[in-house]
Amino acid sequence: MNNQQELSLIRIIYFTTQFYLIGLNKFFPMWKNVPLELWRPHGLLIFFPELFIQNHFSVLILIWQLSFIFCILGLFYRLNVLLNLSLGTIIIGYCHGFGTYFHIYMPIILCNLILAFSPANLCFSLDKLFWKKNSSQIDNIFAKLSIFNVKMIICLVYFSAGISKLINGGISWVYSDTLRNYFVGAFLNYPDINYLPRKLALSRYLYEWPLICKILAGLTILFELTLPLALFKRFRYYILTFVVFQISVYFLLYLSFMSFFVIFSVWLPALIAPLLTSKFKNINE
Amino acid sequence: MGKIIQIFLFFLIILGTLWSHITREDHFPFSSYPMYSNTLDLKRDIIGIKLTSINRDNSDGDLSIWKYGKPFWTYSLERSVKFSTNNVDRIKKMIAFTKYYNLNVKDSNQLIYGMRYYQGIILWEQAVEHFKKNENFKDYLRKDKLLVVEAVL
Numbered sequence: 001m002n003n004q005q006e007l008s009l010i011r012i013i014y015f016t017t018q019f020y021l022i023g024l025n026k027f028f029p030m031w032k033n034v035p036l037e038l039w040r041p042h043g044l045l046i047f048f049p050e051l052f053i054q055n056h057f058s059v060l061i062l063i064w065q066l067s068f069i070f071c072i073l074g075l076f077y078r079l080n081v082l083l084n085l086s087l088g089t090i091i092i093g094y095c096h097g098f099g100t101y102f103h104i105y106m107p108i109i110l111c112n113l114i115l116a117f118s119p120a121n122l123c124f125s126l127d128k129l130f131w132k133k134n135s136s137q138i139d140n141i142f143a144k145l146s147i148f149n150v151k152m153i154i155c156l157v158y159f160s161a162g163i164s165k166l167i168n169g170g171i172s173w174v175y176s177d178t179l180r181n182y183f184v185g186a187f188l189n190y191p192d193i194n195y196l197p198r199k200l201a202l203s204r205y206l207y208e209w210p211l212i213c214k215i216l217a218g219l220t221i222l223f224e225l226t227l228p229l230a231l232f233k234r235f236r237y238y239i240l241t242f243v244v245f246q247i248s249v250y251f252l253l254y255l256s257f258m259s260f261f262v263i264f265s266v267w268l269p270a271l272i273a274p275l276l277t278s279k280f281k282n283i284n285e
Numbered sequence: 286m287g288k289i290i291q292i293f294l295f296f297l298i299i300l301g302t303l304w305s306h307i308t309r310e311d312h313f314p315f316s317s318y319p320m321y322s323n324t325l326d327l328k329r330d331i332i333g334i335k336l337t338s339i340n341r342d343n344s345d346g347d348l349s350i351w352k353y354g355k356p357f358w359t360y361s362l363e364r365s366v367k368f369s370t371n372n373v374d375r376i377k378k379m380i381a382f383t384k385y386y387n388l389n390v391k392d393s394n395q396l397i398y399g400m401r402y403y404q405g406i407i408l409w410e411q412a413v414e415h416f417k418k419n420e421n422f423k424d425y426l427r428k429d430k431l432l433v434v435e436a437v438l
Contacts, residue, residue, distance in 0.1 A: 168322040192349075192350060193360075
């Protein structure tokens with residue numbers, strides 16, 4: 001599988017996952033009804049025309065959802081991916097303007113930004129079928145850079161989280177009872193979301209084992225700081241620790257990071273293709 | 286040209302993230318992802334907040350935020366109200382949310398007449414006891430030195 005094929009597969013998988021988990025998510029259309037008295041934007045969001053967005057929110061969401069389908073099919077990709085980026089930024093950004101940041105959606109915008117300026121329609125696309133364009137060596141390097149950038153996002157997110165822990169908490173984040181205490185904090189903070197982990201409350205059993213909590217805290221920082229290693233081909237399967245980490249966070253801190261599986265999906269072609277290739281090789285032999 | 290754009294995006298994203306680290310603030314869509322990054326010592330006094338509804342008899346009631354106040358949930362609404370510029374702004378927000386909540390309520394018995402915002406020191410010892418039993422703990426703020434902001438329709 002060459003770079004152009006991998007990038008095109010990333011396009012299909014990424015936009016399909018995003019369409020299913022984000023585009024069809026009922027959470028976003030609900031913000032249309034939130035009164036604008038609660039509108040308190042920060043940073044660049046102050047430039048958002050909140051009244052216009054609220055009045056046209058349903059239409060914006062509909063066009064956004066349609067643009068996903070065009071991006072998956074790779075039809076008029078250049079136009080649709082820019083449309084998807086713009087509308088995604090507006091819709092997701094609008095929800096961030098009511099006083100609460102949802103960090104979980106921010107990396108998706110960065111991934112969209114990279115894919116909006118990448119040649120992800122060179123293979124497996126209707127554009128390729130209708131307008132047969134010969135790809136060049138330059139396209140291959142362009143695709144390679146795009147793949148690296150889009151894969152980097154998830155590593156950057158965790159690396160940043162690890163650095164933040166070292167800056168704000170220092171090494172005492174590991175050897176103090178911080179993680180253990182966060183279990184209690186999550187219990188107070190999230191009384192009404194994620195019913196199953198909340199009902200099971202597995203963290204209360206871990207709470208009784210302070211040493212294990214400290215080991216878990218150390219492993220957390222280690223995982224976050226070393227995740228960029230997965231960018232090296234030899235260590236690519238290291239990215240799978242992300243799944244274990246997120247499931248643990250869901251059950252112990254009651255936080256669902258489903259949207260992170262969207263940015264994780266860009267890794268799937270690189271993880272699955274080598275397995276398939278070796279399997280076919282074995283069959284042929 | 287495409288290559289240059291991708292290299293530019295690489296540096297843009299790295300610098301954007303670095304900027305968030307330096308300023309210790311989120312700059313949409315850049316963040317330093319500071320969730321759970323501070324140390325948490327339950328022996329220290331930690332400020333907590335709580336939102337309640339106001340019943341017809343002026344007593345406190347429970348808000349079913351995830352049921353009638355979606356897309357907010359308890360934590361997101363608490364933060365939204367907490368990070369207000371001043372108490373007048375806080376009251377405006379709570380009035381707006383009360384009206385929004387009542388629009389979503391289907392049974393008139395569940396209508397609320399306003400909201401109360403409490404800010405005070407968290408009773409961690411009791412919180413831990415409830416946590417161990419997995420029991421909801423509503424009165425987790427110390428009654429002394431409590432800041433109370435009330436918004437009534």
